[in-house]
Amino acid sequence: MSNIKSYAERIKNFDWSISEKELGYKEGDVINIGWYCSDRICKMGKADKLALIWEGLGGIEKKYTFNDVRLKSNTIGSFLRDLGIKNGDRVCLFLDKFPELYIGFLGILKIGAIAQPLFSAFGDESLHVRLDNAETKAIITQKRHVSKVRKILDQMPYVKQIIIVDYDGRKPLREREIAFSMDEVEPVENLEIFPSKAETTSVLHYTSGTTGQPKGVKHVHYSIISQYLTTKWVLDLREDDIYWCTADPGWVTGTSYGIIGPWSLGITQCALDTGFSAGSWYKFIEKHRVTVWYSAPTAIRSLMRAGDEVVKQHNLSSLRHLASVGEPLNAEAVIWSEKVFGKPFQDNYWQTETGSIMISNYPGMKVKPGSMGKPFPGITATVLNPKTYEPWEESGKIGLISFKPGWPAMLRTYWGNEETFKTKFKNGWYISGDRARIDKDGYFWFVGRDDDVINTGGHLVSPFEVESALLEHEAVAESAVVAKPDEINMEVVKAFVHLNPGYEASPELELKIMNFIRKKLSPLAMPQEIEYVDSLPKTRSGKIMRRILHAKEWGEEIGDTSTLEDDE
Ligand code: PRX
Numbered sequence: 271m272s273n274i275k276s277y278a279e280r281i282k283n284f285d286w287s288i289s290e291k292e293l294g295y296k297e298g299d300v301i302n303i304g305w306y307c308s309d310r311i312c313k314m315g316k317a318d319k320l321a322l323i324w325e326g327l328g329g330i331e332k333k334y335t336f337n338d339v340r341l342k343s344n345t346i347g348s349f350l351r352d353l354g355i356k357n358g359d360r361v362c363l364f365l366d367k368f369p370e371l372y373i374g375f376l377g378i379l380k381i382g383a384i385a386q387p388l389f390s391a392f393g394d395e396s397l398h399v400r401l402d403n404a405e406t407k408a409i410i411t412q413k414r415h416v417s418k419v420r421k422i423l424d425q426m427p428y429v430k431q432i433i434i435v436d437y438d439g440r441k442p443l444r445e446r447e448i449a450f451s452m453d454e455v456e457p458v459e460n461l462e463i464f465p466s467k468a469e470t471t472s473v474l475h476y477t478s479g480t481t482g483q484p485k486g487v488k489h490v491h492y493s494i495i496s497q498y499l500t501t502k503w504v505l506d507l508r509e510d511d512i513y514w515c516t517a518d519p520g521w522v523t524g525t526s527y528g529i530i531g532p533w534s535l536g537i538t539q540c541a542l543d544t545g546f547s548a549g550s551w552y553k554f555i556e557k558h559r560v561t562v563w564y565s566a567p568t569a570i571r572s573l574m575r576a577g578d579e580v581v582k583q584h585n586l587s588s589l590r591h592l593a594s595v596g597e598p599l600n601a602e603a604v605i606w607s608e609k610v611f612g613k614p615f616q617d618n619y620w621q622t623e624t625g626s627i628m629i630s631n632y633p634g635m636k637v638k639p640g641s642m643g644k645p646f647p648g649i650t651a652t653v654l655n656p657k658t659y660e661p662w663e664e665s666g667k668i669g670l671i672s673f674k675p676g677w678p679a680m681l682r683t684y685w686g687n688e689e690t691f692k693t694k695f696k697n698g699w700y701i702s703g704d705r706a707r708i709d710k711d712g713y714f715w716f717v718g719r720d721d722d723v724i725n726t727g728g729h730l731v732s733p734f735e736v737e738s739a740l741l742e743h744e745a746v747a748e749s750a751v752v753a754k755p756d757e758i759n760m761e762v763v764k765a766f767v768h769l770n771p772g773y774e775a776s777p778e779l780e781l782k783i784m785n786f787i788r789k790k791l792s793p794l795a796m797p798q799e800i801e802y803v804d805s806l807p808k809t810r811s812g813k814i815m816r817r818i819l820h821a822k823e824w825g826e827e828i829g830d831t832s833t834l835e836d837d838e
Pocket of ligand 1: 522594597598599619620621623702703716728729730
């Protein structure tokens with residue numbers, strides 16, 4: 271029997287107090303995610319239970335019990351406090367999927383500081399705009415990435431300390447740098463946990479929009495109420511599970527469901543910090559007897575492409591539940607996973623802003639391949655008519671996916687950008703920015719985004735950020751960035767570029783420009799193709815009409831461009 275038992279029963283009279291009670295929380299109490307995910311689990315008698323099984327490059331393996339996680343997060347918290355980090359200060363985690371990333375996250379929260387995880391493949395410019403926005407006080411990083419921090423350090427007077435977790439003494443430390451090894455220092459048995467309350471800020475995750483700089487999505491400690499219960503009912507985690515969330519904690523799935531969800535339930539999880547290959551992933555599942563696997567469509571499509579033979583070479587019989595998030599999960603991938611793993615990947619939908627799963631397929635509920643499922647109990651979801659912002663009355667109409675505000679993990683604002691935050695609400699609904707239709711059985715079917723943001727392999731890329739970075743290249747006069755279709759990543763970045771006088775369009779220049787973006791922003795944001803153009807389609811007021819270029823890439827009707835001109 272699954273944890274949720276019956277979806278139909280759970281949606282009746284649902285109340286988040288179910289989660290509060292299970293977590294032993296009452297309104298007004300202290301609620302600290304760091305404590306909940308380690309100290310509380312130890313208090314419940316699971317101190318010696320494995321919390322994290324970690325594998326890195328070269329097959330190195332490390333294991334941490336809940337007591338280790340408790341002590342080491344205490345140690346990190348205490349170290350940060352000694353450095354002068356106080357509650358409310360932003361501390362960035364700029365790390366590969368090291369154990370320090372998972373445990374450091376809790377350490378930051380334990381002292382009431384705000385964790386700001388950033389994807390370690392970000393280049394210096396992506397890093398800089400996000401640190402600048404948060405005025406980050408300390409950065410926890412590693413040798414491999416510290417050069418990117420050094421490059422921009424002069425422009426960041428607010429950064430007081432750079433903590434290097436794998437310093438080997440070979441090269442001297444520079445200004446503001448300090449070494450810290452979680453596994454070597456004396457563990458701190460007792461740490462004074464910051465008495466955070468429900469609305470105390472916990473995490474800042476950055477997400478990209480169509481216009482403007484990335485937005486810092488502000489979450490609070492109370493978010494654990496949603497994350498705990500969605501993990502329990504959607505991912506169906508149980509006492510003896512070995513759980514694997516393939517997401518990187520540089521992004522929200524990796525924190526909500528790669529740290530907070532499983533550890534608030536006291537579940538053992540594994541993490542693999544190596545690149546992707548079908549063989550190594552299956553080997554990992556086989557070796558650790560993974561039971562619950564939470565991944566993403568691009569990975570599933572890549573596994574599908576690797577073929578069925580490699581699946582058969584491994585014993586994957588431990589798997590009992592599979593879930594997916596981040597981008598549209600095509601029906602074909604659902605059917606394939608059922609064929610080769612004996613169970614389908616069950617899709618769910620949410621966003622950095624929602625903080626927790628909003629729409630999902632549940633264990634025991636009929637899966638309609640290609641559908642995202644139904645709203646989580648307690649979540650009021652609909653699709654709104656884009657003209658009136660009223661819910662469509664009949665089923666099957668395409669509208670804006672929207673939610674009634676008030677679930678525990680909902681973003682509280684965008685950091686330093688309340689104005690944009692306010693634009694996310696219309697007629698009392700939170701507007702997600704995605705489009706879907708609801709069928710007569712209440713299942714949601716994803717249609718597409720309602721903006722120009724590119725979702726490449728489950729990662730959002732802002733065309734604005736890429737266009738701005740392109741302008742910094744000496745050869746580029748103007749550019750327009752859109753998504754182009756891709757079999758595996760669904761969408762990849764494509765740039766239309768108008769060159770400055772004196773520059774010749776050539777494949778060499780294309781490579782140079784691509785590399786320029788990869789280093790500045792990230793491999794995800796790097797255009798996979800650059801098309802040289804003499805001019806770009808523009809509105810009368812001079813704004814570039816990305817939609818025309820987008821439609822061409824996708825072989826869609828361009829429609830009446832005179833209306834587009836006013837729209838843009
Ligand atoms: O466009 C939707 C897409 O990913 C966006 C959220 O991305 P992010 O904030 O980075 O969070 C990702 C992890 C939750 C959404 O606005 N998306 C997410 N899940 C799905 C999806 N698109 C289609 N199907 C999904 N299941």
